[in-house]
Amino acid sequence: MTHQWWRDAVIYQIYPRSFADASGDGYGDLRGVISKLDYLRDLGVDAVWLSPFYTSPMADAGYDVADYCDVDPMFGDLADADALIAEAHERGLRIIVDLVPNHSSSEHRLFQAALAAGPGSPERENYLFRDGLGDEGELPPNNWTAVFGGRSWTRLTAADGTPEQWYLHLFDPEQPDWNWEHEPVRELFDDTLRFWLDKGVDGFRVDVAHGLVKAEGLPDQVSTDSDLGFQTGPQWDQDGVHEIYRRWRAVLDGYDGDRSLVAEAWVEDPERLKLYLRPDEMHTAFNFEFLDCLWDADAYRKVIASTMAANESVGAPTTWVLSNHDVVRHVSRLGLTVPGSSHEGLGLRDEQPDNVLGLRRGRAATLMMLALPGSAYLYQGEELGLPDHTTLADDVRQDPTWTRSGHTRVGRDGCRVPLPWLADAPAYGFSPTGESWLPQPDSFEELAADRQVGVAGSTWTLYRDALRLRREFGLGRGELTWLDAGEHVVGFDNGDVRVLTNVLGDPQPLPEGWTVLLASADVDGELPTDVTVWLQRV
Template sequence: MTTAPPAQPTTTTIHDHDRADAAWWRHAVIYQIYPRSFADSTGNGIGDLPGARAKLPYLKALGVDAVWFSPFYVSPQADAGYDVANYRDIDPLFGTLADFQGLLDDANALGLKVIVDLVPNHSSDEHPWFQAALAAAPGSPERARYMFRDGKGVDGSEPPNNWKSVFGGPGWTRVTEADGTPGQWYLHIFDVKQPDLNWDNPEVREEFLDVIRFWVKRGVAGFRVDVAHGLVKEPSLPDWAGPQELLGPDEPEEATNAAPMWDQDGVHTIYESWRALLDSYGEPDRILCAEAWVNPPERAALYIRNTEFHQAFNFDFLECPWRATDLRAVIRKSLEVCDSVGAPATWVLSNHDVIRHATRLALPVGTKRPNGIGIGDPQPDPVVGLRRARAATTLMLGLSGSAYIYQGEELGLPESMEVPNELREDPVYLRTGHKELGRDGCRIPLPWTHDAPGLGFGPSEKVWLPQPEAYAALAADQQADAEGSTLDLYTRLLHLRRERELGLGSLREIGGLGEDVVAYLNTGKDDAYPTLVLINLGEIPVALPEGADLVIASGELTADGKVPTDTAIWARY
């Protein structure tokens, strides 16, 4: 009996290479710093800007191109800084404007660009504008900056519509007027302390253009825009019976803009004005990156036309099930829609709002991602999770376009599932009556030194959320010189990606290697560095194609040189 020869690999071009002189943001890898959990300089247990400044050389050595800071503005911290009371100053919790300028100067000296968060959907209820609105009468200019409405019913005691807060509970709160009587209601799609701004108001639009000017003059390289798909609401504010959960709809096949509070076409006029402002500054490019949880992908592509955002997070990739067929489809579709508007794909696997992918990828394949995992919940296998996370990152960094990395993922940090409920701070946990655990588990202070108090997070043992025992072995000092550690893997991948200019390359999908194998040929800039990027999601190890010369692998290969399950490689090809 003769054995049939193995199928010959086939290649299909799914993305053409970018211009050799493409702008920096089209191929950059950007590192997210969540300030309160990155590094503490004072010993109070909360990270700050001087702490982050001291770690910039670490980020330079890691090999990233830019840093994105989650909010550090003046805030009562009802939602970890996403409730802004002053968009032009630093909260004393994190430092001062002088601290920020020093950090920015050091970053520029190291060749690192700095991007800051912009939160335009809502302000804090402690913002001077909202305090003025509370003191003013219904129908006043002060109230016109927010979404104030009269209530329904004879006495106005029912909310204007049935909208919910995505953090749980009602989306409307009734105010007490200056004379002590029950008054109007204001909309808060998020926490009660985060009133939605009225983007039909020219004063609101001009205010945020001025905020952008303020930070550009300081020297920032751009803005990540929070809830970019939420600013404009359908004018009649109709009732809505569909899902309105925190991140993405329950039914992804339903267009997001079917909901009257999400992805309304009017948002695009706002972003066109922002892009025009940034473009007016000339070289170097300053960028906008959209946090837009939008379906279908064609709707998401509208945000990254060349008159609006430069980038938009690829949440379809982040949410993709750990199956080869799904991965291939998401990558192909992502490139197709981005190419249709001339934008780069912007890949991401973790951030401050979702379970870390070193844990998430060990959940049962195809199940809905939970909003937090707690002490009494089923515990995903950490070995499987880390193996898959390393493979997923190896795949991601081998793709064309740009990518974002969330602090600590380069250490292989898992989600903390040991946060005592009494220490949770996420408003999701509080507003859902403790039914949803929320996002505290992905926001744990980083471990820098394995045998120091607080794992070296700061000069004391204090940490604002407790670190799980597993973090000690994953501390940065334990991995810095350890060949094969996750930190070593990320560092090598990032430097190889830059050296081979993979962010600029064309991408050819390779078939014929097995249904559980996802593989691409990334040519690098000007087709100069053909690199095979391959991941095996099946149980049977697979051989490298003939002529492939291994460069790096996310895990050990088999004794005979095959790629085992949940492992990814790069090879010269």
């Protein structure tokens, strides 16, 4: 059987508006991505995942899609998308695009048609409209809360000012949820998959994969707490989602080239998450339990072992990740007093992380992750050791979490700040005009790509060397054997490579008979605190 690329691939996430701006308007675009493909090839990744670049009013930075089969002018046009796919393939890079199936934009033509058609119309079956409770329908249909804050229901008002039905939105009011019990919605997404597969994309990252189907009758949730962490309740992780993914898998399997699906499913129980990975459903799913892990050796051992065991039981690889566009970058998470304790955004009034210490731990965490069997995702800029921008001024924040929460949660802008390419250029080379849709911190100057690419000891070079050795030693395809290396050391063998990560422990001697392949910091006969080393037998 031919090896399936997605089983051990390292995939680089691009958040397009913050990656590289070719047009000069201060927003990244597809031409900017094309201009940096050589950089990604040289880094050594196997594939690129692009966050949404579709037509959108940008209420949630493109995750409110108005047209799934077109490109928003902010990012370019369909010709640019075609060029990007072709240019990436020429360099041996695969392309994964984001699919946002839980909700659309309120400006989507089908939602606008539903508004115009009125209660009881066939058009309203595409979304989740309901009459309200109370004598006059003045109460929402249930007590669900939105991920971004506030309730999950918004009431409409008719043209004559009369209060009308309510519609469901698990996120922002401008992101109404699709009704996945309605066959035309399923057909719409079949067509969307085929549109992009016909253009040559290699797979899809499925946004909110655990949210499409809601419990029958839309019952109240027991707890009204909701955040960007693991999500439970009648609106999440319902068994009905699996029928949808079996259908999608059949679509992908009808194409040549080993196309893949990766689930963004915030499902805490590995036994529930593995259901998404059965042989006829998704190929991979992000391991958010690993991302959420505290900087604690025992916690890492347990998470790695439990998630790998669950995935192996359905024949699926484990997909490792430490950072993405929704969480505090791991350099900053690991620099907190309780390292790794918060993936919510950090702002001016929050604890400020020690990013020097966080970078030391972040490099160690990355080397541990990249030595594990399975696939891995990197978030743009982590190869530069970028921290979150935790001192953004309140008046520049754009994440709907900030406004919907009544300014009690700062949101995700801090991890979405445009990348620094050139230390001495305006906007650090992100844009030829010096424009930048979010301000960059001063710390980005010394972390800019031109200060790091090919420089010995830099974080970029560490990532490049790790990816080269990972491929050379077949670590993504390997098997993990645990070592008893002490209370504070995560130790395992993967084929011919021994991996030791000292998590908060005292320095300890390196084992005799082994030579250092790669280390996250200087080692001289011993494994220092908060350092990972890859060893090969002499």
